[in-house]
Amino acid sequence: MVIECGGWGCDRLISISTVPGGNPVALSEPDAWAIEFSICEDCKEPLCDRCTRKRTRGFRAVRCPWCHGGLIDGRHRWEEVTSRPYPEAITRYEEGLALAEAGRIAEAMPAFDSAVRLRPTYVLAHFHRGIALGELGRNTEALEALDEASRLDLFNPLASFEKGAIHEELSQPQQAIKAYDEAIRREPRYIAPRINKAVMLNELAQWDEALAVCDDTIRIIEADQGIDGAEHAYAHIQAAKGACLLNLRRDEEGLAALDVAIANGPDDPLTYRNRGIALERLGRHEEARLSLRIAEECAEQDN
Numbered sequence: 001m002v003i004e005c006g007g008w009g010c011d012r013l014i015s016i017s018t019v020p021g022g023n024p025v026a027l028s029e030p031d032a033w034a035i036e037f038s039i040c041e042d043c044k045e046p047l048c049d050r051c052t053r054k055r056t057r058g059f060r061a062v063r064c065p066w067c068h069g070g071l072i073d074g075r076h077r078w079e080e081v082t083s084r085p086y087p088e089a090i091t092r093y094e095e096g097l098a099l100a101e102a103g104r105i106a107e108a109m110p111a112f113d114s115a116v117r118l119r120p121t122y123v124l125a126h127f128h129r130g131i132a133l134g135e136l137g138r139n140t141e142a143l144e145a146l147d148e149a150s151r152l153d154l155f156n157p158l159a160s161f162e163k164g165a166i167h168e169e170l171s172q173p174q175q176a177i178k179a180y181d182e183a184i185r186r187e188p189r190y191i192a193p194r195i196n197k198a199v200m201l202n203e204l205a206q207w208d209e210a211l212a213v214c215d216d217t218i219r220i221i222e223a224d225q226g227i228d229g230a231e232h233a234y235a236h237i238q239a240a241k242g243a244c245l246l247n248l249r250r251d252e253e254g255l256a257a258l259d260v261a262i263a264n265g266p267d268d269p270l271t272y273r274n275r276g277i278a279l280e281r282l283g284r285h286e287e288a289r290l291s292l293r294i295a296e297e298c299a300e301q302d303n
């Protein structure tokens with residue numbers, strides 16, 4: 001039997017084998033497969049040995065990163081643990097999540113509320129409660145809930161990223177950038193906060209800093225080391241780079257970045273508009289007009 005490690009950004013599979021010593025295929029490819037793993041007694045999420053080790057600090061026992069339950073030896077106790085019923089806090093959280101995913105946010109709130117009341121250290125319940133509060137426009141409470149999730153799990157970059165998004169919505173760019181920085185510090189390979197940070201810095205006219213973030217991020221994606229699978233991440237970061245370069249009056253390079261963005265992503269009016277500006281400045285008027293016309297058409301399609 002094969003299960004996936006639940007560690008964020010980890011794509012190892014866990015082989016649960018009856019073969020003594022473990023499945024030989026799994027043993028021969030330790031980067032892809034784990035034999036040893038932990039399992040949470042409460043939410044029953046598995047965590048591979050590498051993810052477990054990463055979280056070990058001194059003599060303190062590692063707790064479940066999602067629900068703060070006890071972690072035990074999964075290899076020997078998987079069957080026993082998975083056959084037990086879930087504690088009420090977990091059931092309430094799952095109920096809230098199902099309602100939230102169905103778009104019934106207001107109905108999800110009481111379930112999330114009782115999950116965090118029953119278990120104040122429940123990281124994932126605070127996190128999804130925060131997202132739900134944000135969707136209800138209760139931004140101050142949302143930030144508090146996300147702060148709590150962030151504080152409870154120092155490895156978790158997701159809550160920091162979501163905080164950034166809420167600060168952006170509240171037109172608080174400095175706080176948004178701070179939150180994105182926290183997400184990046186926690187997980188340098190996490191692409192989404194890098195893209196948002198670059199766009200924010202560009203808007204704040206901090207073009208050199210923005211460009212540095214773009215170049216770093218492009219390097220990570222090109223080395224295939226990025227995680228989180230943000231859709232069209234490569235196109236977004238190239239578009240952001242193009243915008244920075246135009247602001248720095250490096251039009252030729254800006255045009256090259258915008259062309260890469262267009263070749264790698266969906267039609268985006270802003271990218272075509274910037275491309276039109278670059279071409280215009282470079283004296284390529286006919287192509288500039290064409291690009292601006294495409295920008296208008298894209299914008300109309302979007303509406």
Ligand SMILES: [Zn+2]
Nearest residue numbers: 040043064067
């Ligand atoms: Zn758990």
Ligand SMILES: [Zn+2]
Nearest residue numbers: 005010048051
């Ligand atoms: Zn793992």
